[in-house]
Amino acid sequence: MQVLFLGTGAGMPSKQRNTSALALKLHEERGAIWLFDCGEAVQHQILETTIKPRKIEKIFITHMHGDHIFGLPGLLGSRSFQGGDVPLDLYGPKELKEYVETTLRLSRTHLTYPIRFHEVIEGVIFEDKTMTVEAGLLEHVIPTYGYRIKQKPLLPKLDMNKAMQLGVPKGPLLAKLKAGETVELEDGRNVKSSDVTEPAEPGFTVTILGDTQYCSKSEHLSKDADLVVHEATFDGETEKLAKDYGHSTILDAATVASRAQAQKLIVNHVSARFMPEHEKELLKNMRKVHEDSEIAHDFDEFDWVKKDRKMVKITGH
Amino acid sequence: MQVLFLGTGAGMPSKQRNTSALALKLHEERGAIWLFDCGEAVQHQILETTIKPRKIEKIFITHMHGDHIFGLPGLLGSRSFQGGDVPLDLYGPKELKEYVETTLRLSRTHLTYPIRFHEVIEGVIFEDKTMTVEAGLLEHVIPTYGYRIKQKPLLPKLDMNKAMQLGVPKGPLLAKLKAGETVELEDGRNVKSSDVTEPAEPGFTVTILGDTQYCSKSEHLSKDADLVVHEATFDGETEKLAKDYGHSTILDAATVASRAQAQKLIVNHVSARFMPEHEKELLKNMRKVHEDSEIAHDFDEFDWVKKDRKMVKITGH
Ligand SMILES: [Zn+2]
Ligand SMILES: [Zn+2]
Numbered sequence: 001m002q003v004l005f006l007g008t009g010a011g012m013p014s015k016q017r018n019t020s021a022l023a024l025k026l027h028e029e030r031g032a033i034w035l036f037d038c039g040e041a042v043q044h045q046i047l048e049t050t051i052k053p054r055k056i057e058k059i060f061i062t063h064m065h066g067d068h069i070f071g072l073p074g075l076l077g078s079r080s081f082q083g084g085d086v087p088l089d090l091y092g093p094k095e096l097k098e099y100v101e102t103t104l105r106l107s108r109t110h111l112t113y114p115i116r117f118h119e120v121i122e123g124v125i126f127e128d129k130t131m132t133v134e135a136g137l138l139e140h141v142i143p144t145y146g147y148r149i150k151q152k153p154l155l156p157k158l159d160m161n162k163a164m165q166l167g168v169p170k171g172p173l174l175a176k177l178k179a180g181e182t183v184e185l186e187d188g189r190n191v192k193s194s195d196v197t198e199p200a201e202p203g204f205t206v207t208i209l210g211d212t213q214y215c216s217k218s219e220h221l222s223k224d225a226d227l228v229v230h231e232a233t234f235d236g237e238t239e240k241l242a243k244d245y246g247h248s249t250i251l252d253a254a255t256v257a258s259r260a261q262a263q264k265l266i267v268n269h270v271s272a273r274f275m276p277e278h279e280k281e282l283l284k285n286m287r288k289v290h291e292d293s294e295i296a297h298d299f300d301e302f303d304w305v306k307k308d309r310k311m312v313k314i315t316g317h
Numbered sequence: 318m319q320v321l322f323l324g325t326g327a328g329m330p331s332k333q334r335n336t337s338a339l340a341l342k343l344h345e346e347r348g349a350i351w352l353f354d355c356g357e358a359v360q361h362q363i364l365e366t367t368i369k370p371r372k373i374e375k376i377f378i379t380h381m382h383g384d385h386i387f388g389l390p391g392l393l394g395s396r397s398f399q400g401g402d403v404p405l406d407l408y409g410p411k412e413l414k415e416y417v418e419t420t421l422r423l424s425r426t427h428l429t430y431p432i433r434f435h436e437v438i439e440g441v442i443f444e445d446k447t448m449t450v451e452a453g454l455l456e457h458v459i460p461t462y463g464y465r466i467k468q469k470p471l472l473p474k475l476d477m478n479k480a481m482q483l484g485v486p487k488g489p490l491l492a493k494l495k496a497g498e499t500v501e502l503e504d505g506r507n508v509k510s511s512d513v514t515e516p517a518e519p520g521f522t523v524t525i526l527g528d529t530q531y532c533s534k535s536e537h538l539s540k541d542a543d544l545v546v547h548e549a550t551f552d553g554e555t556e557k558l559a560k561d562y563g564h565s566t567i568l569d570a571a572t573v574a575s576r577a578q579a580q581k582l583i584v585n586h587v588s589a590r591f592m593p594e595h596e597k598e599l600l601k602n603m604r605k606v607h608e609d610s611e612i613a614h615d616f617d618e619f620d621w622v623k624k625d626r627k628m629v630k631i632t633g634h
Contacts, residue, residue, distance in 0.1 A: 012395050013361050040391040041358040044330050066394050066424035074336075074357040074387045078329050099423045106416045107383035108459055142425055 001026055001151075001204060001304040003227065003311065006045040007037075008268040008296040010233045010247075011067050016276075017298055018045055019067035020269060022208060022229065025051075029151065030130055032057035036147065036208045042071035043078050048299065054084035058126075060133075061092030062210025063144035064099070073103040080111040091118045091125060091135075093143050120145050130203075136221045138212035141246040145210055148221045151203025156180065156193065163196040204304050207262070211269060213243060214252035222260035227302070227311045230256055231269035232295070235282055250282055254289035264311045268296040318343055318468075318521060318621040320544065320628065323362040324354075325585040325613040327550045327564075328384050333593075334615055335362055336384035337586060339525060339546065342368075346468060347447055349374035353464065353525045353546075359388035360395050365616065371401035375443075377450075378409030379527025380461035381416070390420040397428040408435045408442060408452075410460050437462050447520075453538045455529035458563040462527055465538045468520025473497065473510065480513040521621050524579070528586060530560060531569035539577035544619070544628045547573055548586035549612070552599055567599055571606035581628045585613040 002025040009017030019039025026032050033056045035042070046053065056079060062068055079088065090096060097117045104111070118125060126133040134148040158178050168174060168191055173183045180193045207225040209218055211233070222228040233247035242249050250267060257265035267286070274282065279295055286293040294313070302311040319342040326334030336356025343349050350373045352359070363370065373396060379385060396405070407413060414434045421428070435442060443450040451465040475495050485491060485508055490500045497510045524542040526535055528550070539545040550564035559566045567584055574582035584603070591599065596612055603610040611630070619628040
């Protein structure tokens with residue numbers, strides 16, 4: 001799993017930062033990509049990456065502000081044009097369906113694949129054998145959701161040496177042991193799954209929050225997460241503005257991550273007010289509250305290193 | 318007047334070409350900018366130029382395909398955010414109003430300025446003391462307009478030496494002469510405007526066409542124009558495809574310009590199939606049909622040199 005930031009700015013694009021979009025690359029886990037928010041020109045950003053639009057399986061929209069949705073119609077059209085034929089699942093607030101249907105209808109965009117709309121409500125909004133996604137309502141000027149993406153524990157890993165020592169023959173018995181069952185060998189001995197497997201590793205938890213002021217729901221969704229992506233539209237000096245506009249400061253974000261005992265925090269939705277030369281100072285202040293913190297830039301990518309249970313920056317700034 | 322290409326590609330953005338948008342810079346003529354089409358990320362392209370969104374006075378949309386309108390909601394929002402308070406005139410097909418109103422409403426974009434919608438029909442759609450805009454219906458798969466922008470003849474230029482020789486005093490009489498009137502001097506002599514002015518220069522005519530297959534309306538709108546901007550989605554080898562999709566080849570465009578006896582032709586809406594290495598060959602073929610021809614690239618800019626009555630490339634490729 002990798003997390004790739006496609007747009008890390010707030011409100012309007014700037015030369016440094018595009019509006020909100022993030023790719024959760026689940027190639028290894030499910031051969032697919034999930035997107036979170038689609039600010040204008042997300043498809044242009046994707047042109048600079050290895051992402052294939054037809055590999056996008058699900059898109060989660062946090063809220064209906066333009067800087068989070070204006071890139072969606074273009075991306076949907078291009079996914080079609082580039083040979084996408086697999087259904088696309090779209091998750092978001094109630095109005096998302098009207099937005100997508102109206103823009104596609106008026107622009108005569110005929111998709112080669114069906115869209116399945118899922119109106120988001122609080123709670124588990126998706127679950128299959130590998131992943132669970134839970135949504136929670138944050139505190140912004142309009143309904144805005146945060147998403148907690150949890151990978152289910154991986155299958156136990158078979159220790160072939162141990163299995164052979166115990167005389168388990170190659171074939172279906174091995175699959176049963178791997179699936180957690182106890183099997184009986186030809187000579188009547190029983191072999192338990194735990195005799196020949198290493199314990200199942202827990203999966204990762206990534207929490208991706210939409211625009212919000214400091215709130216307890218953010219903390220709840222971020223509990224013990226391996227990565228929290230939290231907005232930071234303002235810095236400490238503009239705390240008053242943050243409250244007025246339903247946004248967070250960089251210290252609000254750090255406080256959420258710290259109280260939730262999350263591992264890494266990456267802040268996005270960063271104001272154009274943050275000058276690159278101030279970043280060091282901002283990072284220092286953030287890290288006093290939550291040590292493992294970063295400020296995201298467009299095209300920063302972080303990789304989940306399973307054995308260390310850590311997100312490690314692999315490209316970008 | 319300058320013409321600045323902000324997006325010269327067809328259908329989808331590529332690394333080389335963004336989707337359709339063109340700025341007609343009328344700083345000298347009316348202190349304003351007119352845009353023609355707003356493909357996605359036109360506001361991102363504008364960030365790379367000196368254009369101030371609040372200076373955009375009118376936007377003309379040729380047709381409702383996504384590659385011509387998906388950048389409009391974002392641009393309207395940013396014009397507001399950047400202090401635009403002057404009304405904006407929007408010209409386009411009937412459905413444009415629903416598109417703009419729905420996207421702004423659902424994205425909670427509150428503009429600081431009013432939009433005045435003008436549903437385009439064939440004929441003169443705008444006229445004031447400096448400019449006339451005529452619209453004509455082209456031949457594409459959906460209703461698509463071409464626009465002919467005509468600057469009115471400039472005011473006659475006063476020859477101060479001649480005026481003084483004839484004894485015209487400084488003051489209001491000079492203004493009357495400049496406005497074309499005959500005046501009576503204190504000693505009873507009459508002075509005609511033509512005695513003290515150089516003849517009015519004709520203005521420029523620029524024709525900007527939307528997506529279309531070869532059609533006589535294109536020729537009509539382009540008649541004697543100083544500049545024609547015509548689409549060329551296909552080259553000669555893909556002529557059959559052009560007809561099927563309601564588009565033109567590069568030779569169709571050249572034929573229109575030639576038959577209309579237009580001065581310069583610039584083709585845009587160029588397929589990603591056109592490789593830079595083929596451009597020389599394409600240009601050679603075009604110029605056999607219409608000598609003064611160019612293939613537009615993003616950020617190419619052409620300046621109207623009044624005394625030579627010519628569009629001259631000032632930046633770009
Ligand atoms: Zn936002
Ligand atoms: Zn087009």
